[in-house]
Amino acid sequence: MKNSGPPSLTDVPTGYADWLTELKLRVHAARQRAATAVNHELVCLYWQIGRDILARQAKQGWGARVIERLAHDLRTAFPEMKGFSRANLMYMRAFAEAWPDGEIVQQGVGHLPWGHNLVLLTKLKTAQLRLAYAQRAIEQGWSRNALNIHIETRLLEREGKAVSNFSTRLPAPRSDLALQAIKDPYVFDFLGIGQEAGEREIEAALVEHISRFLLELGAGFAYVGRQVPIEVGGDDFFIDLLFYHLKLHCYVVIELKAGAFKPEHTGQLSFYLTAVDAQLKSDQDASTIGLLLCKTKNRVVAEYALRDSNKPIGIAEYQLVESLPKELQTNLPTIEQIEQELERYQKNGEDA
Structure with a gap:
């Protein structure tokens, strides 16, 4: 049949x-x-x-x-x-x-x-x-x-190590969640660029390798855009990298600095956080968080810079080259x- x-x-x-x-x-x-x-x-x-x-x-x-x-x-x-x-x-x-x-x-x-x-x-x-x-x-x-x-x-060893003012600028337990969401340092060895790479070159490489970048950022980060335009008072400004954190329910502004951390960097980042809160944040979103990534930082200077800042900001270093430490390897x-x-x-x- x-x-x-x-x-x-x-x-x-x-x-x-x-x-x-x-x-x-x-x-x-x-x-x-x-x-x-x-x-x-x-x-x-x-x-x-x-x-x-x-x-x-x-x-x-x-x-x-x-x-x-x-x-x-x-x-x-x-x-x-x-x-x-x-x-x-x-x-x-x-x-x-x-x-x-x-x-x-x-x-x-x-x-x-x-x-x-x-x-x-x-x-x-x-x-x-x-x-x-x-x-x-x-x-x-x-x-x-x-x-x-x-x-x-060494993801877990780096979590919660960044300098931040989250404990005084965010309510508990959100402050603890935000601190665990960032790390120090960030390792960008997957970019394949030299140590002297500039900010725009690093940004472009991060976006090109967005899957690995998101893996390095950790669970919860969703990519929104690069060089996101914000108009304030008729002037144009551009946010280096903008993300949304699904667990914290807020925007995360990431600014890259190719050199050492300087106290004035927090002022610029605070300005961007205010702009995002005013123009992009909805009533359902929590306050925007800032993450400043720099090549090097003086921890004491970073702590002083954040002490009087009224915006939640974390400061961490990034590394373009990293290798597995010998102490983590076994003889198996x-x-x-x-x-x-x-x-x-x-x-x-x-x-x-």
């Missing part, structure tokens, strides 16, 4: 399209939950294997060669799984050693994919930092690449090395 195919659009009853859309969303959500559950079980399994390896090596004196034998036997027993290489078993051991408390694995890092946990293990040395980045990755849904970037640029093999090993095994089944 010939397949007549799906019925024509004229045969679809009223409301079917909306129902189908809703069903698709349900299916997608269910698949996501299933994938998350499978991932959680896999990570917990890896932790249990790592814990057993640690315990048996400690109690029975098993050496490293046992892991090679275990890798071979597990791959033989489960040929369809590619997670039982020697390198990955070593990661399981390191994972269990890093998180001796199974409660953390069940409730915290166990909700991150294994690849994320490898980033935490290879990039960070302390449990405190690993847990802090793990929690933020879960909260904000970071991809593995985003987690890697944030660790390499890199993720790239383990992935290459897994790929080799998948292709030819040989022991790594």
Whole structure:
């Protein structure tokens, strides 16, 4: 019998399209939950294997060669799984050693994919930092690449470090949220421009790499425009960069200075904040916040400059070149090395 195919659009009853859309969303959500559950079980399994390896090596004196034998036997027993290489078993051991408390694995890092946990293990040395980045990755849904970037640029270590007057110019708890929304320094190493780049060159590069710029700014920032025109009393002024913060519900004016911070910079930025509040801010928006980015700053001078300012302003430095500090690196093999090993095994089944 010939397949007549799906019925024509004229045969679809009223409301079917909306129902189908809703069903698709349900299916997608269910698949996501299933994938998350499978991932959680896999990570917990890896932790249990790592814990057993640690315990048996400690109690029975098993050496490293046992892991090679275990890798071979597990791959033989489960040929369809590619997670039982020697390198990955070593990661399981390191994972269990890093998180001796199974409660953390069940409730915290166990909700991150294994690849994320490898980033935490290879990039960070302390449990405190690993847990802090793990929690933020879960909260904000970071991809593995985003987690890697944030660790390499020391995102959490820089948050809340900028000089600001938020505590006296903004009500609590908004002042705390605003302080956590900015950092010091900002790292713009992704721009690929020299240390002597001027303000306009940096602005143009930031807009050109707006996705990375937003990643560096952090969650909540939405890009509005560059060199945004503001007319005041018949004179034209231009705001370097204008953003809107979705969590703070306010505009954020960012001004770039290619040199050292000077007290007069806050006067110019305060003027722009007043203009934005008067011309762009709606009744539903909170007061506009200013962020002054400069190449260098004297912290004491910056604090003095903000002391009598009646506008909420943060002052931070930016860096055009940054590298991963040696103290953040561990002696474990890199993720790239383990992935290459897994790929080799998948292709030819040989022991790594």
